[in-house]
Amino acid sequence: MLAAAVGLPAGLGLGLLVALGRLDPLPAILTMAGVMALTAALILPRFRDLERISRFAADLSDRGDLPVPVPRHSRAAAELAQSIARLRRSWETQSGQLKSLALSHETVLDSLPDPLIMVDPGGVVRRANLAARLVLGRVLENQEVTQVFRDPLVLEAVEAVLAGAGGREVPYVVPVPVRRDFTLRVEPLPTATAEGAVAMLMLHDITTLVRMEQMRADFVANASHELRTPLSSLLGFIETLRGPAHDDAEARDRFLIIMQEQAQRMNRLIEDLLSLSRIELMEHTPPTGAVRLERVVSAVVGALEPQARAQGVTVETALPDDLPAVIGEREELAQVIQNLLANAIKYGVPAGASAGRVEITAGTLRRGPVAMPQATRADCVFVAVRDHGDGIPKEHLPRLTERFYRVDSARSRQLGGTGLGLAIVKHILNRHRAAMVVDSQVGGGTTFTVYLPRAASGQQLDDDPPGPSPRPARGNPAAA
């Protein structure tokens, strides 16, 4: 512009003067050359300014921390440099915000406990959160949904949603390494995501729910079965007494004894079920009292003495005099010791033998077993009930505390057991934030060790003498 502004009028003026004969061509050409040289001298520094700014703009795309050049010859160029620098700064801020937004979306998705997968219209996984990678496989992105899920129900649901149908829910099972049950929800996304995903698959883990439902169903089935057995026996005897044995006084007496046993068995079962449900209700509130275990043990040993004698079992107790008190509820702890000792008496006589021996020992530990909750593990008191019976095969050990679980059902029933004793023990110990460890050798006997948190030294002792065992001692009713 400057060249045109200066050069054009000068050129036209000189041309006019030459045309009118007022100026010779040579001086006109020389003057014109002078004007051009002057114009170039004026323009060139500005060009250099623009060149510097253009280099600055180019370098700025690679590095954001460059100093802004200060053009000396053009104010417009200086303003341009400032504007470019401002633009770069605002782009940097916005790109930072976008990055942190994307990162926080990623973090939120990854911190979701439920697996989540997004697929594009072609059924290819475009995004998967951490939970999905853990449950379904490490690399999910870019895999066909048909490779991730083999279940036809799931694939049908995905296909339908990708074809435009509304969201739907199907069950989904991951069989290995441990079976897990999920509900899988397929939902269309309102708008496609940046990665091109148009539908979302969400899995919700319902394994615990399914297990609980299974346990509930098993429990009802087991409880009714346990009740039905003595009940059928009772009904059978009533029928016999009303019919063929109506006038047989001797048979009547014999049958009445058996009927009484069966009725007592039903009664025990109901008592145990009620006891279990009461303990479960209280399980979330740990006891606060301080109990002296040696008193509880000696009361229970005394109560089970007749039963032990009837089975030919000697019970030896060796408890230290200075055994510290434990945090607990006396009645419940008596129930624990009573169940363990009753089992040791019942199952502690080896097959073929006529006598057995049970030892009860106790002591303190600086640290309880890992089965104990972290909060109560330090400083605990243990009580061990050891018998020298046939022992328990290893595979049964993890299931002993399940309701109605018996190693040898026929033997246990014949001995009058309901199969609820150790389940009751487990729930009482859960409430006490305590633990039990079973150690058994086939042919070498079994030791049940209970670990309880120790009471603080200044804690008020529960000095009441232990009452009668809330769960009556039992053994083989025929032998008792």
Ligand SMILES: Nc1ncnc2c1ncn2[C@@H]1O[C@H](COP(=O)(O)OP(=O)(O)OP(=O)(O)O)[C@@H](O)[C@H]1O
């Ligand atoms: N000391 C032991 N030695 C061998 N087996 C045992 C011992 N204690 C328990 N068991 C096994 O564990 C099973 C479950 O014990 P639990 O005390 O829960 O039930 P139970 O003794 O059969 O019946 P209940 O205690 O209700 O009278 C028993 O049936 C028995 O098979």
Ligand SMILES: [Mg+2]
């Ligand atoms: Mg028992």
